[in-house]
Amino acid sequence: DTEVTQTPKHLVMGMTNKKSLKCEQHMGHRAMYWYKQKAKKPPELMFVYSYEKLSINESVPSRFSPECPNSSLLNLHLHALQPEDSALYLCASSQLNNWANTGELFFGEGSRLTVL
């Protein structure tokens, strides 16, 4: 099983709403990532979790709040977003070898977010 599952596939929210994106993998990967992708652009890294600890935050605004409740799950909590935050949000995972984060990346299908 090389699957990363993301829900929901589509989300529309107003600027005052609070919503969450969810990501799940059962490959035993201990590194999990959130990426943001705008149209015709490559994915941009937002956050990395290594062994369920936040290891990288690419200076993401606090209206995005990640959470890694266990080794299989990754959430992205959304609050007070702006229309420019509309994008495809991609979750990915990879193996870790003693904190060496050089494994193959596996991506989910993404959550398409529209902020009105």
Next chain:
Amino acid sequence: KQEVTQIPAALSVPEGENLVLNCSFTDSAIYNLQWFRQDPGKGLTSLLLIQSSQREQTSGRLNASLDKSSGRSTLYIAASQPGDSATYLCAVRGGYQKVTFGIGTKLQVIP
């Protein structure tokens, strides 16, 4: 800072043709390079991973090569099919184990 360039930005070929997609990177100190395909509005599908110590990897009709010293990788697709139409992205894992993506090559295979 690592920069990854993919040429061409778009490519249109007739079905059955063999084709080559190019990826170049500025810092040769890499751990690995990964090729992905992305269909419109979808996630990224891993095609091939080449470790820095390897020269090439093959999977079915796909062959990827890596020349680390010159900062180049190529993805060769044999006997292209309409189902190969997608955007192909190259991603390099380099310093601090950070992954840098190219902007992609949009491929259209015409029946």
